Amino acid sequence: MELGEKMSEKEKKLSQLGVDLSGTKFAGSYIQKNDYIVQLMVKQLLRKNNVILMDLAEAIEKFSWVKSYLWKVLSPEKDKYIREVSEENVHGTLLYVPPRIRISMPIQSCFFISDPDIVQKVHNVIILDKNSEITLNTTCAAVAGEATHLGITEIYLKEGAKLNYVMIHGWSPETLVRPRTGAFVEKNGILNMFYANLKPVRDIQSYPYIILEEKASANTTSILLGIKNSHINIGSKIVLRDKESKGEILSRAIAQDNSKITMPAEIESYTSNTKGHIDCKGLQLSEKSYIESLPILKSYTMGSELTHEATIGKLSEEGLNYLMSKGFDEDEATSLLVRGFIDVGLGNLPIIVRPQIEVALNIIARLAKG
Amino acid sequence: MLLKISDLTVAIEKKIILHKINLKINEGEIHVIFGPNGSGKSTLLKSIMSIPPYEIVSGKILLDNEDITYLKSYEKARKGIAIAYQTPPPIEIKTKYLLKKLQEKYKNDYKPEIIPKNLYERNIFVGFSGGESKKTELGLILLQKPRVALLDEPDSGVDVDGIKDVAKVINKLRDMGSAIMLVTHQGFITKYIDNIDKAYVLINGKIVFSGDFLTVYRKIITEGYREWS
Ligand SMILES: Nc1ncnc2c1ncn2[C@@H]1O[C@H](COP(=O)(O)OP(=O)(O)O)[C@@H](O)[C@H]1O
Numbered sequence: 364m365e366l367g368e369k370m371s372e373k374e375k376k377l378s379q380l381g382v383d384l385s386g387t388k389f390a391g392s393y394i395q396k397n398d399y400i401v402q403l404m405v406k407q408l409l410r411k412n413n414v415i416l417m418d419l420a421e422a423i424e425k426f427s428w429v430k431s432y433l434w435k436v437l438s439p440e441k442d443k444y445i446r447e448v449s450e451e452n453v454h455g456t457l458l459y460v461p462p463r464i465r466i467s468m469p470i471q472s473c474f475f476i477s478d479p480d481i482v483q484k485v486h487n488v489i490i491l492d493k494n495s496e497i498t499l500n501t502t503c504a505a506v507a508g509e510a511t512h513l514g515i516t517e518i519y520l521k522e523g524a525k526l527n528y529v530m531i532h533g534w535s536p537e538t539l540v541r542p543r544t545g546a547f548v549e550k551n552g553i554l555n556m557f558y559a560n561l562k563p564v565r566d567i568q569s570y571p572y573i574i575l576e577e578k579a580s581a582n583t584t585s586i587l588l589g590i591k592n593s594h595i596n597i598g599s600k601i602v603l604r605d606k607e608s609k610g611e612i613l614s615r616a617i618a619q620d621n622s623k624i625t626m627p628a629e630i631e632s633y634t635s636n637t638k639g640h641i642d643c644k645g646l647q648l649s650e651k652s653y654i655e656s657l658p659i660l661k662s663y664t665m666g667s668e669l670t671h672e673a674t675i676g677k678l679s680e681e682g683l684n685y686l687m688s689k690g691f692d693e694d695e696a697t698s699l700l701v702r703g704f705i706d707v708g709l710g711n712l713p714i715i716v717r718p719q720i721e722v723a724l725n726i727i728a729r730l731a732k733g
Numbered sequence: 734m735l736l737k738i739s740d741l742t743v744a745i746e747k748k749i750i751l752h753k754i755n756l757k758i759n760e761g762e763i764h765v766i767f768g769p770n771g772s773g774k775s776t777l778l779k780s781i782m783s784i785p786p787y788e789i790v791s792g793k794i795l796l797d798n799e800d801i802t803y804l805k806s807y808e809k810a811r812k813g814i815a816i817a818y819q820t821p822p823p824i825e826i827k828t829k830y831l832l833k834k835l836q837e838k839y840k841n842d843y844k845p846e847i848i849p850k851n852l853y854e855r856n857i858f859v860g861f862s863g864g865e866s867k868k869t870e871l872g873l874i875l876l877q878k879p880r881v882a883l884l885d886e887p888d889s890g891v892d893v894d895g896i897k898d899v900a901k902v903i904n905k906l907r908d909m910g911s912a913i914m915l916v917t918h919q920g921f922i923t924k925y926i927d928n929i930d931k932a933y934v935l936i937n938g939k940i941v942f943s944g945d946f947l948t949v950y951r952k953i954i955t956e957g958y959r960e961w962s
Pocket residue numbers: 745746750768769770771772773774775776777786
């Protein structure tokens with residue numbers, strides 16, 4: 364395996380986060396360390412179905428059609444991070460799934476920073492053609508000192524296509540992270556996004572922007588653990604552009620130590636017969652933590668059904684006492700309650716990815732401390 | 734003696750709730766504590782288990798002659814004392830998940846029959862009926878394989894069939910060698926318990942009677958607690 368000389372010590376951290384370096388559990392694998400690709404594996408299952416998984420920089424050279432998908436859902440004018448990435452020819456994944464191809468074995472991608480002072484710039488383009496379906500697991504991690512990750516992801520789901528997108532982040536306390544994600548979901552398309560942050564991070568801000576056509580639906584779930592001095596600002600915006608589209612934004616934030624977590628969430632409806640729901644819950648485990656929940660609903664015409672619920676609280680004293688009387692010490696009881704707090708339904712995600720998510724949620728519960 | 738409580742005086746928010754309580758119990762024994770509402774039965778079990786809010790003003794709790802008076806509740810649990818709450822609090826944890834964690838902690842893979850299977854996927858005690866809560870709470874105790882089981886009104890609000898199930902578990906615990914302190918309000922459940930070794934009557938935080946179970950029980954069902962008050 365060509366994973367670089369220092370990989371072994373760092374391998375452990377990656378596999379804790381669910382990265383499978385051998386690739387056996389995945390139909391394909393793309394691993395990028397700093398700014399070079401250390402693994403690109405495309406199994407027979409993908410090849411025989413003409414699924415394309417390759418380096419985006421190479422894909423732009425090779426296929427003229429790729430250009431028509433660049434910077435369409437994310438404009439470089441939108442912010443300086445997008446612009447910075449757009450000005451270079453950076454690596455990243457191009458994933459293309461042909462019409463009607465449904466692959467249940469997930470694909471993994473991993474972006475990983477191993478050295479300080481790196482600015483890792485990434486551009487991913489994911490295109491699912493009509494009625495296709497795929498699951499993508501992305502893990503991002505850093506084991507370096509001060510470093511920056513700028514990750515652009517453009518998602519295009521054609522009519523009836525379905526993408527299950529699982530992202531697990533495990534940064535280091537000095538990393539600055541600016542993912543920028545945009546998605547365009549055509550008629551009857553389905554986008555399920557699951558995000559979890561497991562480790563301390565200096566500053567992360569991410570706000571996927573999702574546009575839904577007729578009868579399309581999107582669900583974004585974010586589980587955010589704020590440890591030490593982490594600044595976390597993560598949410599999403601769903602635009603219900605056409606009739607009968609449906610969006611749901613669900614966030615759970617656990618703030619401990621001096622961490623600050625903001626959960627922005629916005630659903631905007633432009634036609635009738637749309638449905639949107641925002642559900643944001645925050646749990647504070649320390650005096651010095653900060654949680655902010657910002658749900659916004661906008662309806663530009665009559666006939667949309669938009670709701671939100673938001674709460675911020677602390678662990679229930681009664682629950683802690685009860686669990687301690689059953690033999691769990693304070694930390695164990697806290698972990699149990701936190702595990703319950705983040706036990707959001709995963710019913711919309713395929714069974715095959717749930718074990719990895721369970722592992723991530725268990726890590727969060729174990730690390731959570733009052 | 735397995736568990737010995739001597740001269741235990743307990744206060745809540747500076748107010749004395751229990752006065753100089755003396756109790757002792759051995760392996761495989763069942764002791765029943767009777768008493769009217771508010772007499773301090775729950776406070777007694779909770780202070781034995783160190784569940785707040787309570788303050789031990791004086792007295793001692795010995796387990797196998799070891800002074801455990803001021804241990805934390807989880808330390809007491811790990812030493813083999815288990816409590817079934819009168820009203821367990823609703824908690825946002827799936828029943829099956831807590832079961833799994835208790836199995837891990839107490840190293841067994843026992844699945845208590847008394848816990849209705851349809852509750853496994855639900856958050857524990859959230860919206861449970863009275864009977865469902867009692868059965869589930871008692872089932873969890875079985876996983877702990879306790880040396881001492883403190884049962885706080887496991888029969889209240891449970892229907893007749895349910896009471897038989899609860900009694901079955903109590904008999905089973907005793908057969909496993911647990912010492913059982915059973916708090917009951919109206920005592921109907923005792924009909925289904927094979928052999929009760931002793932009974933106490935607690936009134937206004939004082940034990941006003943201790944002795945033969947049947948003598949006390951007959952008196953309570955005919956006369957209530959009036960005579961002792
Ligand atoms: N948390 C509490 N704060 C204040 N008083 C309490 C508290 N818990 C119990 N008490 C009081 O202690 C007394 C005994 O209560 P309890 O032990 O629950 O009685 P029982 O279980 O016999 O019905 C009652 O007067 C009750 O109001």
